[in-house]
Amino acid sequence: KAGVTQTPRYLIKTRGQQVTLSCSPISGHRSVSWYQQTPGQGLQFLFEYFSETQRNKGNFPGRFSGRQFSNSRSEMNVSTLELGDSALYLCASSPRDRRFEQYFGPGTRLTVT
Amino acid sequence: AQSVTQLGSHVSVSEGALVLLRCNYSSSVPPYLFWYVQYPNQGLQLLLKYTSAATLVKGINGFEAEFKKSETSFHLTKPSAHMSDAAEYFCAVTDSGGSQGNLIFGKGTKLSVKP
Numbered sequence: 001k002a003g004v005t006q007t008p009r010y011l012i013k014t015r016g017q018q019v020t021l022s023c024s025p026i027s028g029h030r031s032v033s034w035y036q037q038t039p040g041q042g043l044q045f046l047f048e049y050f051s052e053t054q055r056n057k058g059n060f061p062g063r064f065s066g067r068q069f070s071n072s073r074s075e076m077n078v079s080t081l082e083l084g085d086s087a088l089y090l091c092a093s094s095p096r097d098r099r100f101e102q103y104f105g106p107g108t109r110l111t112v113t
Numbered sequence: 114a115q116s117v118t119q120l121g122s123h124v125s126v127s128e129g130a131l132v133l134l135r136c137n138y139s140s141s142v143p144p145y146l147f148w149y150v151q152y153p154n155q156g157l158q159l160l161l162k163y164t165s166a167a168t169l170v171k172g173i174n175g176f177e178a179e180f181k182k183s184e185t186s187f188h189l190t191k192p193s194a195h196m197s198d199a200a201e202y203f204c205a206v207t208d209s210g211g212s213q214g215n216l217i218f219g220k221g222t223k224l225s226v227k228p
Contacts, residue, residue, distance in 0.1 A: 042220045043157075043203065053123055090157070
Protein backbone atom coordinates (compact mmCIF):
# COMPACT_ATOMS: atom_id res chain seq x y z
CA LYS A 1 0.00 0.00 0.00
CA ALA A 2 1.15 3.50 -0.67
CA GLY A 3 1.93 5.54 2.42
CA VAL A 4 0.51 8.84 3.56
CA THR A 5 1.33 11.60 1.12
CA GLN A 6 1.43 15.30 1.85
CA THR A 7 1.64 18.17 -0.59
CA PRO A 8 3.44 20.42 -0.94
CA ARG A 9 6.57 19.30 0.92
CA TYR A 10 7.93 22.82 1.31
CA LEU A 11 6.20 26.15 1.33
CA ILE A 12 7.29 29.73 1.92
CA LYS A 13 4.63 32.29 2.69
CA THR A 14 4.50 35.89 3.85
CA ARG A 15 2.95 37.03 7.12
CA GLY A 16 -0.74 37.74 6.64
CA GLN A 17 -1.24 35.30 3.79
CA GLN A 18 -3.18 32.08 4.02
CA VAL A 19 -2.10 28.55 3.16
CA THR A 20 -3.73 25.21 2.40
CA LEU A 21 -1.97 21.91 3.00
CA SER A 22 -3.14 18.60 1.62
CA CYS A 23 -2.97 15.04 2.93
CA SER A 24 -3.88 11.76 1.26
CA PRO A 25 -4.22 8.90 3.76
CA ILE A 26 -3.38 5.27 3.28
CA SER A 27 -6.06 3.53 1.24
CA GLY A 28 -8.82 2.29 3.53
CA HIS A 29 -7.92 4.59 6.42
CA ARG A 30 -10.78 6.90 7.31
CA SER A 31 -9.22 8.75 10.22
CA VAL A 32 -6.82 11.63 9.56
CA SER A 33 -5.05 13.65 12.24
CA TRP A 34 -2.93 16.78 11.89
CA TYR A 35 -0.01 17.85 14.08
CA GLN A 36 2.26 20.87 14.26
CA GLN A 37 5.90 20.15 15.07
CA THR A 38 8.27 22.90 16.21
CA PRO A 39 11.62 22.75 18.04
CA GLY A 40 10.22 24.64 21.01
CA GLN A 41 6.79 23.07 21.48
CA GLY A 42 7.39 19.64 19.99
CA LEU A 43 4.46 17.80 18.47
CA GLN A 44 1.10 19.37 19.12
CA PHE A 45 -2.25 17.95 18.09
CA LEU A 46 -4.30 20.16 15.79
CA PHE A 47 -7.39 18.13 14.88
CA GLU A 48 -8.70 14.73 13.85
CA TYR A 49 -11.23 13.91 11.18
CA PHE A 50 -13.20 10.73 10.71
CA SER A 51 -15.74 10.18 7.93
CA GLU A 52 -15.74 13.89 7.02
CA THR A 53 -16.49 14.96 10.61
CA GLN A 54 -14.12 16.64 13.03
CA ARG A 55 -13.86 14.19 15.89
CA ASN A 56 -11.37 16.03 18.06
CA LYS A 57 -9.66 19.40 18.19
CA GLY A 58 -6.52 20.65 19.88
CA ASN A 59 -5.87 23.98 21.51
CA PHE A 60 -5.15 26.16 18.48
CA PRO A 61 -6.75 29.44 17.42
CA GLY A 62 -9.57 29.56 14.91
CA ARG A 63 -7.12 30.57 12.17
CA PHE A 64 -6.36 26.87 11.92
CA SER A 65 -9.09 24.87 10.25
CA GLY A 66 -9.45 21.65 8.38
CA ARG A 67 -11.80 19.45 6.47
CA GLN A 68 -12.05 15.95 5.14
CA PHE A 69 -13.54 14.83 1.86
CA SER A 70 -15.60 11.77 1.06
CA ASN A 71 -12.50 9.97 -0.24
CA SER A 72 -10.84 10.57 3.19
CA ARG A 73 -8.35 13.08 1.78
CA SER A 74 -7.91 16.00 4.13
CA GLU A 75 -6.84 19.61 3.93
CA MET A 76 -5.85 22.04 6.60
CA ASN A 77 -5.94 25.79 6.20
CA VAL A 78 -4.14 28.49 8.12
CA SER A 79 -5.35 32.03 7.59
CA THR A 80 -3.59 35.29 8.44
CA LEU A 81 -0.23 33.61 8.83
CA GLU A 82 2.06 34.66 11.67
CA LEU A 83 5.80 34.13 12.00
CA GLY A 84 5.13 31.62 14.78
CA ASP A 85 3.22 29.38 12.38
CA SER A 86 6.52 28.32 10.81
CA ALA A 87 6.66 24.61 11.52
CA LEU A 88 6.55 21.11 10.12
CA TYR A 89 2.92 20.09 9.67
CA LEU A 90 2.40 16.37 9.90
CA CYS A 91 -0.60 14.39 8.78
CA ALA A 92 -1.31 10.89 10.04
CA SER A 93 -3.92 8.33 9.10
CA SER A 94 -5.10 5.33 11.06
CA PRO A 95 -7.33 2.33 10.51
CA ARG A 96 -10.86 2.41 11.86
CA ASP A 97 -10.28 -0.23 14.56
CA ARG A 98 -6.84 0.96 15.68
CA ARG A 99 -7.29 4.68 15.98
CA PHE A 100 -3.98 5.48 17.66
CA GLU A 101 -1.80 3.39 15.39
CA GLN A 102 -1.01 6.40 13.32
CA TYR A 103 0.88 6.31 10.05
CA PHE A 104 2.57 9.59 9.39
CA GLY A 105 3.34 11.38 6.17
CA PRO A 106 6.68 13.14 5.59
CA GLY A 107 5.19 16.51 6.49
CA THR A 108 4.94 19.94 4.92
CA ARG A 109 7.64 22.38 6.00
CA LEU A 110 6.01 25.83 6.20
CA THR A 111 8.18 28.91 6.53
CA VAL A 112 6.50 32.25 7.19
CA THR A 113 8.60 35.35 6.47
CA ALA B 114 -4.88 16.42 32.21
CA GLN B 115 -2.52 13.80 30.96
CA SER B 116 1.11 14.70 30.36
CA VAL B 117 4.15 12.75 29.24
CA THR B 118 7.77 13.37 30.18
CA GLN B 119 10.81 12.07 28.38
CA LEU B 120 13.93 12.35 30.52
CA GLY B 121 16.91 13.52 28.50
CA SER B 122 16.55 15.43 25.26
CA HIS B 123 19.79 13.85 24.01
CA VAL B 124 21.18 10.39 24.70
CA SER B 125 24.47 9.15 23.31
CA VAL B 126 25.56 5.51 23.33
CA SER B 127 28.30 3.49 21.70
CA GLU B 128 27.49 0.97 19.02
CA GLY B 129 26.67 -2.34 20.70
CA ALA B 130 25.72 -0.73 24.02
CA LEU B 131 22.33 -0.86 25.73
CA VAL B 132 19.82 1.79 24.70
CA LEU B 133 17.48 3.08 27.41
CA LEU B 134 15.08 5.94 26.67
CA ARG B 135 12.83 7.01 29.51
CA CYS B 136 9.15 7.93 29.42
CA ASN B 137 6.80 8.72 32.29
CA TYR B 138 3.14 9.68 32.12
CA SER B 139 1.07 11.49 34.69
CA SER B 140 -2.44 10.04 34.85
CA SER B 141 -3.48 7.40 37.36
CA VAL B 142 -5.78 5.95 34.71
CA PRO B 143 -3.61 3.70 32.54
CA PRO B 144 -3.61 5.13 29.05
CA TYR B 145 -2.61 3.55 25.80
CA LEU B 146 1.13 4.09 25.28
CA PHE B 147 3.24 4.28 22.15
CA TRP B 148 6.78 4.84 21.00
CA TYR B 149 7.43 6.46 17.63
CA VAL B 150 10.72 7.09 15.83
CA GLN B 151 11.52 9.95 13.47
CA TYR B 152 14.44 9.85 11.09
CA PRO B 153 15.73 13.13 9.62
CA ASN B 154 13.37 14.74 7.12
CA GLN B 155 10.76 12.05 7.60
CA GLY B 156 7.49 11.60 9.42
CA LEU B 157 7.07 9.44 12.50
CA GLN B 158 7.02 5.65 12.40
CA LEU B 159 5.32 3.48 15.02
CA LEU B 160 7.84 1.37 16.95
CA LEU B 161 5.55 -0.33 19.44
CA LYS B 162 2.35 0.07 21.44
CA TYR B 163 0.84 -0.90 24.80
CA THR B 164 -2.95 -1.26 24.88
CA SER B 165 -3.56 -3.15 28.17
CA ALA B 166 -2.36 -6.58 27.11
CA ALA B 167 1.11 -7.90 28.01
CA THR B 168 3.18 -5.40 29.98
CA LEU B 169 6.36 -6.21 28.05
CA VAL B 170 5.87 -5.10 24.49
CA LYS B 171 8.14 -5.99 21.60
CA GLY B 172 8.41 -3.73 18.60
CA ILE B 173 10.29 -3.40 15.37
CA ASN B 174 14.07 -3.21 14.95
CA GLY B 175 14.73 -5.08 18.21
CA PHE B 176 13.18 -2.48 20.51
CA GLU B 177 10.97 -3.32 23.45
CA ALA B 178 9.25 -1.43 26.25
CA GLU B 179 7.83 -2.37 29.62
CA PHE B 180 4.69 -0.83 31.07
CA LYS B 181 5.04 -0.33 34.85
CA LYS B 182 1.82 0.97 36.34
CA SER B 183 3.30 1.53 39.80
CA GLU B 184 5.98 3.77 38.32
CA THR B 185 3.75 5.27 35.57
CA SER B 186 6.58 4.50 33.17
CA PHE B 187 7.01 3.05 29.70
CA HIS B 188 10.77 3.04 29.05
CA LEU B 189 12.14 1.96 25.67
CA THR B 190 15.12 -0.39 25.50
CA LYS B 191 17.28 -2.17 22.97
CA PRO B 192 20.05 -4.54 24.10
CA SER B 193 22.57 -3.54 21.43
CA ALA B 194 22.59 -0.21 19.60
CA HIS B 195 23.24 -0.02 15.89
CA MET B 196 24.33 3.01 13.93
CA SER B 197 21.01 2.94 12.08
CA ASP B 198 19.18 3.55 15.39
CA ALA B 199 20.32 7.17 15.41
CA ALA B 200 17.07 9.14 15.26
CA GLU B 201 14.62 11.02 17.46
CA TYR B 202 12.27 8.95 19.59
CA PHE B 203 8.89 10.09 20.86
CA CYS B 204 6.76 8.61 23.60
CA ALA B 205 3.03 9.20 23.21
CA VAL B 206 0.03 8.53 25.42
CA THR B 207 -3.70 8.88 24.97
CA ASP B 208 -4.89 11.92 26.86
CA SER B 209 -7.90 10.09 28.33
CA GLY B 210 -8.13 6.61 29.73
CA GLY B 211 -7.96 3.76 27.28
CA SER B 212 -8.98 4.42 23.72
CA GLN B 213 -10.49 7.87 24.07
CA GLY B 214 -9.18 11.34 23.32
CA ASN B 215 -6.11 12.05 21.27
CA LEU B 216 -2.39 11.41 21.42
CA ILE B 217 -0.11 13.53 23.60
CA PHE B 218 3.54 13.39 22.57
CA GLY B 219 6.62 13.87 24.70
CA LYS B 220 9.27 16.39 23.66
CA GLY B 221 11.39 13.65 22.14
CA THR B 222 14.82 12.17 22.82
CA LYS B 223 17.49 12.39 20.17
CA LEU B 224 19.61 9.25 20.14
CA SER B 225 23.18 9.39 18.87
CA VAL B 226 25.17 6.21 18.29
CA LYS B 227 28.96 6.44 18.34
CA PRO B 228 31.06 3.98 16.35
